[in-house]
Amino acid sequence: MLTTPPEVEIALAESAPSAGFWRESWRRFCRRRLALVALAFVVALMAIAAAAPFIAGTKPIICKYKGHIYFPALGYYNRAWENPIFAKDRFRGRYAGTLAEKDPDSWAIFPLVYQDPYRRVRAGEWPDQPENPFGKEGVPSRYNWFGTNPQGFDVFASMVHGAQTAVSVGFVSMGIAAAIGITLGALAGYFGGWIDVLISRVIEVVMCIPSLVLILALVAMLDKVSNVHLMVIVGCTGWTGIARLTRAEFMKLKQLEFVSAARAMGAGASRVMFIHILRNALAPVLVPITFGIADAILIESGLSFLGFGASPPNPSWGTLLSAGRRSIEETWWLIVFPGAAIFLTVLAYNLIGEGLQEATDPRLRQDAH
C-alpha cells in the first residue's frame, strides 16, 4: 500500500473566513447604493412605526401617579395596556393637566411631539400650545408640522401612527402569503403528479379572481373592518405568485444531484424539501415577497382611501389621503405628506426587491450551482 496521501490540487488560504451564500449576497447588495438607501429608509420606517407612541402622542411614556409608576403610552399599542386607574379617575385621555390636578406629587415624561392621532388637541392642554386649527385653517405650522385634518387631528401624529399600519400590513399579509405560497408551491413542485395538478389549478382559480373585487366583497360582509381583517384578506389572495415561483424552483432543484444524494443517505421527503431544496429556493422567492409588501401597502392605502379600510378612528395613510380628496385645492398638505410617504415606502420596497434580485440571481454569480 502506498503511504503518501493524495495531494490537494489547490491549497486554500486558511486564514480567510468562509463567506456563505447570504454573506456574499449581502456584499453584492451593498454595492447597489440605491437599494441600500431604500433598506435604510425601510429600517427607519420600522423604527418609527415601532416607537410611534414615544414620538407623537398625548399620553406620557412614563409617569408616577399616586405612588406608582405607569406607562400610559402603551395604550396606543393596545387599549388594555393602559392602566384602568386612569379610566377610573376620569382622565379622559388628557394627562398633561389632569395628572398634576389629581396628584400634585406626580411627574411624567411625554412623547417628543404633543399631538394625538385620535383626537384634536385643545388649548391649554400643553403650555403655550394653542388649539389645533381645523378645515382650511390647518396649514402646517410650528405646532402641526404636517398640518391638521378637517377635524383638527394632527397629520404628523396620524402619519407616525399610520406607519404602524403600513409596516404591519405589509409584513403580516406577506407573511401569510409566503406561508401559504411556499408550502403549496413546495408541495406541488416536489411531489408533482396529481398533487401538482390540483395545486396548480387552485393557484389558477385564485389568480383568476380579481383580488380587489374579492377584498371589497369580503369587506362588505364584515360588520367592522379592522387591519387584521385586511392583512388576512391581502395575504390569502396574494400568495399565487410566490407559490408559482416556489414550484418552479423546486422542480428545477429537485433534479440536481445533491437532492439525489440526500435521498441516497436516507433523508425523508420533509428533510429534502425543507433543508435541502428550500434553502436554495429561498433567495429567488424573497424577491416577489418584497414586491408583495409594496403591493400590500398600496392595497391597504387604496382601500382606506376608498373608505373600505379599517373603521375609524384609524390613522392609516390612505384615510388621510381620502380626507384630503374632498378639498384638494385648499388642503394640499393632506395629499402631499401621506402621498409622499406611500410613494417613498412602495418605492423603497421595490428598490430592495430589485437589489435582492440582483444580489441573489444565479446568473450573476459564477459560483452558484
Place this chain on the structure above:
Amino acid sequence: MSTAVIDVNDLKTYFHTEEGVVRAVDGVSFRIEPGRTLGIVGESGSGKSVTSLSIMRLLASSAQIESGRIALLRRDLVRLPEPEMRSIRGKEISMIFQEPMTSLNPVFTVGDQVMEAILLHQKVTKAEARQRTIELFKEVGIPNPEQRVDSYPHQMSGGQKQRVMIAMALSCNPKLLIADEPTTALDVTIQAQILDILRKLRDERGMAILFITHDLGVIAEIADDVLVMYRGEEVEYGPVLEIFANPKHPYTKGLLACRPRLDTPYRLLPTVDDFMTVRVVEGRLEITEKQLDAMRLNELKTHGRGRLLHPLSELAAMGHAVAPIAPGSARGSATMPSTVDPTQRNPPAEPGATKDVQYIPEGTKPLLSVENLEVHFPVRRGLLARTVDHIRAVDGISFKVYRGQTLGLVGESGCGKTTAGRATLRLVEPTGGRVWLDGVDVASLGSADLRQMRRRMQIIFQDPYGSLNPRMTVEAAVTEPMVIQGIGAGRQDRRDRAAALLEEVGLQTVHLRRYPHEFSGGQRQRICIARAIAVEPEFLICDESVSALDVSVQAQVLNLLKRLQETRGLTYIFISHDLSVVKFMADMMAVMNAGKIIEFGPSEAIYRDPREEYTRKLISATPNDDLDHIRQVVAQRERTWVSRK
C-alpha cells in the same frame, strides 16, 4: 515550407477582475500551415479556449489582448477594426463548439441556420444557398440531406447536430477551422466518426485546423503538432510523435502517464504531482521537475489491489478462459514517458505485493445480486395522458457482485447504465426484478427499512458541482448522513468523525467550515466521497464519478477510490462511459447497450477478446495513443502530404 494560415506570436490575454489580473493566456506562440492540424491540449483553466477566442476576437469584456500578434495570412487580427473582423469570422475562420445541443437555435430548421451563414458571407440566391447546404450535409455525412435540411435541431441526435455545426462552419470555405472540444459531449463511437469527417475535410479542402481538447487520446488521433498548455502558459510545443514519444516538460510527462490507458500496466496511477511540484512565486508559476524513480513506478504497478474475479465455476459457465491474466500483456505497446525504464514494464511480483488475480472462493454468497432488473418509463400521449408505450431504460439485467469486488458498467449515453445504478439503490423505482443485498430484497423494503438499508449502500455522482448543496458547509454536508442514520454521539463527535473522514480523503480539518463553491472539482468529489463513506457503507455506486474531472485530478480520485476499497473493504459498482477508466477500476465488466447487458466477464478478458460486435466497436472507437499507432498515422500523413505537393 508554405506560408502559415495562422501565426500566433507571444499572445497574452489577461482578464481584469476585482481580485486582480488573471493571466489566462501568457505568452503563447504557434503557427499552422494549410492542411495541418494543431492540437492544443490542457486541463480546465489552462487557457486553451481563451486562446481560440482571442483569435476570433470574441473575448468577454473583462478580457483583453495585452500583447502579441495574431496573423491570419499575414493580416494582424489584434489591431483589425471590428467591422473587418466580422467579415473574417465565419468566412476565413470558423468555429465549432463543444455543445452541439445549445449551439443550434431550436426554433429554426438546421437547413435555415446553415443557409443563413452562407447568405451572410456570399452573394448567392436562396435556392443556391439551399443547394449548397444539401451538398455540405452530404459532405459531412448526414444521411438523406434533402429531407434533413428541413429538420429542427431537436429531431437530430447529438452527433448529427455536431455534423450540422461542421457543415455550417465549412459553408464559406474557411482557411482555418477552430474546433473547441467538438467531441467531448459525444459518445466514443460518434466521436470516432466526427474525427474521421474532420480529417477527411481537412485533407480534401487543405484547411488548417486548430483542435482544442483535454483528451490526449483524441490529440493522438488527429493532430500533426501539439501544444501543451498549463495555467495559461505554453509548456511544450512540437510534432505529435515527438510529444508522445519523448516529452520534455514534466507536466506533459505527468499528463501522459496519469491517464488510465486501455493497456495500462499500473494498479495505481501516477499523478502529475509525481512529476513536478508547482509553486506560485510572485504571481508566476515555478515548476520544479521531480524524478519518478523506478521504485515508485514499481510500487504503482505492484502495490494496490489486483483483480478479484468471480468464482472459477461461474467464469467457466460464462465461457471465459480461467488462466491467470497478466495486466500489461495486452495488445499494443505502452507509451511511457522517457523517465520510465521500458525493462521495468512487467516486473516479477515482489514479496509483499498482492497477487495479480484472485478468485472468489466457490460457494461464497454474493453481496449484491440483481435479477432481471427492469425500469420502464411510460410514454404518455393524448388528452388523457394514456400510456401508449414504454421506454425500456433498463430491460431485464442480471448480475452478481461479490464482497470486495468492483463491477464496471460501461456503455454509451442512453444505454441505461445510470438508471440501472439508481434503480439498484431505489433512487428510481424499478418496474420489475429483484435486487438482493446480502439476502434482503431491496425492491420490496418499506420506507423505514429502506432508510436502514441506505446505510449499507451509497452513491457518488458525476457532477461535483451539483451533488453538494451550495448552502451547506462541508461539515453540514458530511455530518448530515450521520444525523439521518443516527451515527455518532452528539455534534462534537460527528464533527470529529467528519474531520477524520476529510483527512482520509486527502482534505484538511480546516475545510470543514467552508462552502462547496470554494473547492475545485476534484476536491468537491473528495467531499462527496467523504460524505458517502460517512455512514460506513459496504457497497458504493460510483456513477460517472470521475467523468467531469480533469485527467490529472481523475487519476488522484481513482487512486483514492482504490485505496479506500482496500482499507475499508468496499464493494463498488463503477459506472462510466469511458472504457479505459472502467477497465482500470473494474474486476468484472458489464457492457450495456439499449437497456441490456450484452457482455459480461472479467474486464481484462473482455478487452482482450470481445465477443460482441458492439464491444469490439466500442474498443476500436476509443482513441488510441500508443506510439505504433501514432507512427502509422504520421507516416500516412507524410505520404499524403508529399503526394499533394
